[in-house]
Amino acid sequence: MNYKVEKKIICEETGKEFCVGDTVSIRYSNGGGNGCCEITKITGTGFHFNNGGKRDKNVQLKDITELQ
Structure with missing residues (x-):
C-alpha cells in the first residue's frame, strides 16, 4: 500500500485546515x-506562498493575525 503524508495548518479557534495548494x-x-x-x-x-511572482515568499505563523 502507498501512503501520503501531508502537513496541515489548523486554526485552533475555528478548526479550519489549510494544506499545500490552498489559496x-x-x-x-x-x-x-x-x-x-x-x-x-x-x-x-x-509556510511558503506564491502570489503570482517568480519566487516564493515565506511567513512565520507568529507574524499572522488572520488566515482565510
Missing part, C-alpha cells in the same frame, strides 16, 4: 496583508 488571504499583525496566495510548502514555523 489563502494573509493578514499580518502590523496591519498589512496579501490576498490570493497559494501555499507551496508548510514548515514547522510557518
Whole structure:
C-alpha cells in the first residue's frame, strides 16, 4: 500500500485546515496583508506562498493575525 503524508495548518479557534495548494488571504499583525496566495510548502514555523511572482515568499505563523 502507498501512503501520503501531508502537513496541515489548523486554526485552533475555528478548526479550519489549510494544506499545500490552498489559496489563502494573509493578514499580518502590523496591519498589512496579501490576498490570493497559494501555499507551496508548510514548515514547522510557518509556510511558503506564491502570489503570482517568480519566487516564493515565506511567513512565520507568529507574524499572522488572520488566515482565510
